[in-house]
Amino acid sequence: MKGKYEWDYFRHLELSYAFDQYDKANFMPDGTRTHDHDYSNRQHVVHALYSHSFGKNGLILGADFMHDYLTTYQFIDNSSHSQNNIDAFAQFDWNITPQLNIVGSARYDYFSASAKKALTARLAVVYKFPWMTFRANYASGFRAPTLKEMYMHFDMGNMGYMIIGNPDLEPEKSHNFNIAIERQNRIRNGSVLDGVYNFTLMGYCNIFDKRITTIDHTYEDMQSALYWNEDGVNVWGVDVSIGHFFDCGMTIKVNYSWMHETGNVLFSQFSQPRSHSLTWRLGYGHRFSRHYALDAALSGRSQGKPQSGRKDVDQGYTIWKLMLQHHVWRGVNINTAIDNLFNYKPKSYYYCSPLTKGTSFSIGLSVDLDKIF
Secondary structure, eight states: OOEEEEEEETTTEEEEEEEEEEEOOOTTTTTBBOOOOOOEEEEEEEEEEEEEEETTEEEEEEEEEEEEEEEETTSGOOOOEEEEEEEEEEEEEEEOSSSSEEEEOOOOOOOTTEEEEEEEEEEEEEEEEEEEEEEEEEEEEEEEOHHHHOOOEEGGGGOOEEEEOOOOOOOOEEEEEEEEEEEEEEEEESSOEEEEEEEEEEEEEEESSSSEEEEEEEEEEHHHHEEEEEOOOOEEEEEEEEEEEEETSSEEEEEEEEEESSTTTTOSSSSBSSEEEEEEEEEEEEEEEETEEEEEEEEEEEEBBBOOOOOOOOOOOEEEEEEEEEETTTTEEEEEEESSSSSOOSSSSSTTSSOOOHHHHHHHHEEHHHOOO
């Protein structure tokens, strides 16, 4: 349910309520309910949002309340747990000049199950120079542990591998900084380079405190994963993006990322941070006649070696993909693709391995009925 009230063009109030219930139950072939794997998750959510415009500037005030109830076979003895989540926030968007914009916000969160609360804030600045746009941003973050992260006690598919919750988990906190410069312009020289180009350079630093993850654990001689807080996780990185859209129909886009992480690099079961990552896309589109046009794209990605130095996970690799779309008649398109063009196969498959067993081919037909008739 949602209601909205407008005093005038500048002032709005929005109120909403949502209820969600998701249940699972097991039954025997004769229709008897077993009650051994029942699952029920119920959530009540109330949301309020007030906005007020002051010319080109804007103020937003809001609050949320959520009651979360969960009973599941993934808890010991099919027990149930619940918690109330409460938050309130405010944000002011200040357009000082046509070139300078500042956005500041603050938020308060409280989670009853872990009895944790936090005040977080964000400050973003944008300044538009004649030849580029400068952006700077700071944001603090907070995430309380979920009910499953605190109370789960579950044998994954009865395979003898346990996932165990930790009621002593502390909430995640973070400080995130980034600075970026952007430039977009058009070339009009009457040459093959005519078109629109863009360039973005961004550097960032994310500092995590008590990041929630899983660590290897043993439970009754069974291998298991235990939810745990991890300290000392910092992430630095630089992202570069370059694109050019030629008037002749060609497009070129290249993205490069450098990233360095301290903390959960060596012992992570699921991710392996890589220092270098590169993606690219070369495209071309042209109509050769009234009945035939072609859109072609050659794209790929290249991943560096894992920072951990582990040899039992996938090492650095490069994968290419070729896609051709043939517009053969009005509304009729033939789509062809070759994925993993050079038949790369991982030497070892792990959580972070690419999902491929070699080159794959596909062909499809699409018809736009509105264009035919």
